[in-house]
Amino acid sequence: MRFVTPVALALVLALTGGAVSAPAMAAKKEDKKGAAPKLNVSAEVIKSLQAAQEATQKNDFVAAKAALTDADAKAQSNDDKYQIGAVKLNTSIAAKDNALQGEALTQMLDSGLTPPDQLGQFNAIAADQALQAKNYDLAISRAKAAAQAGYKPEAVNVTLAQAYFGKAGTANASVEPARGLNQQGLAALKAAADATKAAGGQVPAQWYQIGVSRAAGARLPETAEWAKAAYQAQPSGENLRTLIRLFQQSNPNISPRENLDVLRLMAASGGLVVAGDYTEYAEMASKTGIYGEVKSAIEAGRAKGVLKGSAGADVYQTTTPKIASDKSSLPSAEADARKAATGKIAAATADAYLGYGDYAKAAAMFELAKQKGGVDADEVNTRLGIAKALGGDVAAAKAALQSVQAGARKQIADLWLAYLATKA
Numbered sequence: 001m002r003f004v005t006p007v008a009l010a011l012v013l014a015l016t017g018g019a020v021s022a023p024a025m026a027a028k029k030e031d032k033k034g035a036a037p038k039l040n041v042s043a044e045v046i047k048s049l050q051a052a053q054e055a056t057q058k059n060d061f062v063a064a065k066a067a068l069t070d071a072d073a074k075a076q077s078n079d080d081k082y083q084i085g086a087v088k089l090n091t092s093i094a095a096k097d098n099a100l101q102g103e104a105l106t107q108m109l110d111s112g113l114t115p116p117d118q119l120g121q122f123n124a125i126a127a128d129q130a131l132q133a134k135n136y137d138l139a140i141s142r143a144k145a146a147a148q149a150g151y152k153p154e155a156v157n158v159t160l161a162q163a164y165f166g167k168a169g170t171a172n173a174s175v176e177p178a179r180g181l182n183q184q185g186l187a188a189l190k191a192a193a194d195a196t197k198a199a200g201g202q203v204p205a206q207w208y209q210i211g212v213s214r215a216a217g218a219r220l221p222e223t224a225e226w227a228k229a230a231y232q233a234q235p236s237g238e239n240l241r242t243l244i245r246l247f248q249q250s251n252p253n254i255s256p257r258e259n260l261d262v263l264r265l266m267a268a269s270g271g272l273v274v275a276g277d278y279t280e281y282a283e284m285a286s287k288t289g290i291y292g293e294v295k296s297a298i299e300a301g302r303a304k305g306v307l308k309g310s311a312g313a314d315v316y317q318t319t320t321p322k323i324a325s326d327k328s329s330l331p332s333a334e335a336d337a338r339k340a341a342t343g344k345i346a347a348a349t350a351d352a353y354l355g356y357g358d359y360a361k362a363a364a365m366f367e368l369a370k371q372k373g374g375v376d377a378d379e380v381n382t383r384l385g386i387a388k389a390l391g392g393d394v395a396a397a398k399a400a401l402q403s404v405q406a407g408a409r410k411q412i413a414d415l416w417l418a419y420l421a422t423k424a
Helices: 043-057 061-074 078-095 098-110 116-132 136-148 153-168 178-198 205-217 223-233 237-250 256-269 275-287 291-303 313-328 330-339 344-355 359-372 377-390 394-402 407-420
Strands: none
Touching: 043 061, 043 078, 061 078, 078 098, 098 116, 116 136, 116 153, 136 153, 153 178, 153 205, 178 205, 205 223, 205 237, 223 237, 223 407, 237 256, 237 407, 256 275, 256 291, 256 377, 256 407, 275 291, 275 313, 291 313, 291 344, 313 330, 330 344, 330 359, 344 359, 344 377, 359 377, 377 394, 377 407, 394 407
């Protein structure tokens, strides 16, 4: 039975729980463009605000906050509330008090008097403050308001995505309402990525990795697209491994020969990580009679310290005694291949050479198999591409892989092409 390790979705992220890093936003004093509206503030409130301002100038923030609390108690109109919020905002900046800053922005926004030029920025900062406080519903509403005002979509959508992910939580991601919340979060994250690219910025690979984790947890069909984007942003063996495992999960009926070519890609890209990766690779090579690759897979796992004790010993001990006679038969197999009416002997000989790491002879035999015909053209072109790739001829490898036409073989070739795109 074919062993397939679960997709490595427990990605090592810079932040946990679906948090996405984004440029920090800071509130700033109103400028002329976003000047405060003309207000009719009550005399009692003005007196308290003057006391708050005087205390702030002296860096006596305890007294300033007490005066602001007094002003809140005396507020009677939206004009009062807006002005109190404005003074609170300046005090929060001087005091470096994020909680007071969030309170100030909320008060100003709720008054309905915030100048249009500042609506986007204020809502964005308020959304970020609500997010930090884990008030996800408020963060969502504020972020949406900031987006509606046209404020920095590359930043606002990051906050919105985090708020949706935070509300979805980490348990039962595949059932509602968490599934729907994750979908909305992913849509916001994609919008942030698109806006970042449109602005000429570089999207952090972490965003895509979080997309993979969230989409996979919610069992969403776009998981593979996020994985592909993650690999393009950061072409590491780990990210390619995720793509490969997703392919295997969505194609559970691929043959051992097809699976072997996928595992060869994991090996080439540094994606073999756990013991099961190496034993799966060896088992697929054994099932298809590629003895040299059984030996190299097990020995690579042992050298890396992943295969310990008797892990992989059964297939290794069964296969290695066959290697000497198999190798000695290859010269006569080459001769037979050249005389044969079809390319079947050539393809089988090429397979053996590929397993022993003789990529030049493998490529030559695959070319012969193509010329003679009577073989699975997609398989031969896939393996010709692999031989060329492992032999260092990237251009020829791409040409062979691009000629693969259909089915699982086409998807395997595309995975190899994605890898080779990072080598050009």
